[in-house]
Amino acid sequence: MNYSFQRELLSEGVYFSSVTDDKFKHNRITANFILPLNKNTVTNNAVVPFILRKGYRECPDFTKLNRELNRLYGASLSCDISKFGAYQVLDISIYGVDDRYTLKKESIVQKCAQMLSKVLLDQHFENGLLPQKDVELEKQYLIDTIESQINDKRIFALNRCKTIMCEGESLAVEKYGYIEDAKKITSASATEAYKNILKTAQVEIMFVGCGNPDAAKQVFKQAFSSVERFPISIKKLTTKTKADEIKEVTDEMDVSQSKLVMGFRCGEINSMKEFYAVRTMAALFGGTPNSRLFTYVREKLSLCYYCAARFDRMTGLMMVDSGVNKENKQKAYDEILNQLEVIKNGDFSDDELIATRLAMKNSLQGVTDSLGAIEEWYMAQIMSGTDIAPGQEAEALDNVTKEDVIAAAKKVTLDTVYFLTGKEEQ
């Protein structure tokens, strides 16, 4: 049986949502803990899921836990931190094959739900604190994670640009936190963060897959019923909608290919109609292989290997990033702005608009084919206080006109230009 998105309240600030479809062979259950991004708490929060993932009261041994997971046909327990606008989201999820596809029709789904629930709420404590050994290890790994963000230069440059752009706002707070704070993590501080998360986070549990979510729902309902809760409420984000003067920052590093990132603000978005218009504008500008940036900056002028624009629905920011040779920076910069002007002036064809719409619809309609994409989609919906199915959004795009796109482009202002480049010799 197939069911579209359903969400219900389990207890104070704890929601359970599910999307199920027979076509899948796996189930994925994720618990998302939503917290305000705050420089003082972000680092201790960030270490918590990684400590929890190491075990639970009845099974404090990591190897035993992993063997239990193997027994559940290689179910995987994973966690990560993400950022939705001004919120830090800690997620811990378990992904496993459905009962139907085991060799002896074993019960997997319920066991997965129970294990996740124990990891979250029935932790192993030593003298009332999360185990010292795990805290110390995970603290070091968190420091490594923060440091290793430098490894992927494209993502590093994008993040750096966003941070410069939103300096002083909670949006600029790093999702994994800061090295100097990570060094100060102790069992006591991590335990305090854990307790605070349980008490104050908005909790969104998502069940996506082909199994029956009811048993899982009961597991979490019961588990959370004994947790004392004073949950935060999620507010709509406000950040500057228009840039003042352009900020320019250049960093030097040992790289052979430079990265140019330009951060734009997209103006006030007051309705879904305007939202769809700005989404379409960004896609036409640099979101598809037929976009202006791909066609002109990459293909026609051969200025770079990649050049793309992305609009973030949570913040209303549009980031353009490209990998260029140092000497081509100015040319690429000029051409990117030139292409934005082209859109503002309406010098694009109806075919381009149609193609953009088709490409966007294609990716929207494909969301329902992947557990991860479904989950991500509905988390974004919950975070923005909407409840729109991917198919509905696809249909709504049909109503975006050329004039809407022009109007959306005219509201775009350049805020920050970030350039990551090699040292002298290149």
Add this chain to the structure above:
Amino acid sequence: MQEVIKSQQLNQEIVKVQHPSGLTLLLCPMKGFSTAYATFTTQYGSVDTAFKTQDDDEMLQVPQGIAHFLEHKMFENENGEDAFASYAKTGASANAYTTFDKTAYLFSCTDNFQQSLEVLLDFVQRPYFTKESVEKEQGIIGQEIKMYNDDGDWRVYFNLLGALYQNHPVRIDIAGTVESISEIDADLLYRCYHTFYNLNNMVLCVAGNFEIDTVLKVADKLLKPAEKKIKIERGTYQEPEQVNKALVEQKLAVATPLFQLGFKGKSKDAASNLRNQVLDEILADIIAGEASELYSKMYDAGLINSTFSSEIMAGRDYMCSIFSGESRDPKKVAQMIKEEISRLQKEGLDKEMVELCKRATYGRYIGMYSRVEAVAGLMAITHFADVNMYEFLDIVAGASIKTLTERLSVAFDTTKSALSIVYPLDEN
């Protein structure tokens, strides 16, 4: 000519069609999915650096990176429009990639499947290269190569292959080098194209939301029968069993040292390599998977983190196993893994661990059969290796301790290993 390949367990089937044009079609409609995923693949990749056909007297040596270069160039046609522009009219999301032994052109779409398939079959059968367009591409791919030169994960991988292999071209970067691609010209591209893009050397795989009849109709309309069947003879390489060097190190702008520890396996034929890959994956899990004692030991000592993983690489005439990750002390990690392998070789495999790792592998393979892109990928890989796609599940379920023990000595031979490390740059 049609044949149906079925899996009772998965309630799934593939229709295999031998099209009169010479092309093999593998079709797997998957109920409930919105997306159709199609790949048009030729058995031609970066390792094919020397070849001849029945019409040639001598082996032709081609510049490194030419298969990948050709992939890029296929997207342009004679009226200046590229294939992406044609896909733009259908909304499909299109791409292509080149591996060691394959070049694949693909699209995924939720609407307009027929039109998108027409675009795919059309442009891949219509090469068009000029001096100017080749020169322009040298600029773009030059940038791509530079990007990979900064990529620690990429470098640590190819440095490892360069250490494991002495002569086999699997040791060479798929995109070639800025120098090697400068030797490419339009004539060479045509020569490679006409050799390897012969329909007898290709396969069309479609999975997901589509009708079989639509594919057959488009195939009849657009596939141009090959004028004659080309017999390709590929370069062979005298690859010694021993590795090239045991250690290779580089410095790059990375935070923590990256490492890959590789074991050079014994290659047999493509089918055996692919089947053995599954067994070796179970073994890699037993040796150092998350459920192993060794994993905990290394993790608790702060030697590895959650990026630690293993991969088995199987191709037509190469086969190796790789453990990789980040570590403050990669040499210590390599030593511990090798010691654990030696211990297992001496003391034998633990029955319970074998069962647990078989189960985990089984679950992982089940997952692949439920994603359209994975199914399309598996169909192509198994086709070229001449293996039944659903055989993997039986291989996992049937893996005995005896078979695994045999593989352990062949695929994880500690005297044939190499360690690749990328260190951070010095602080200053």
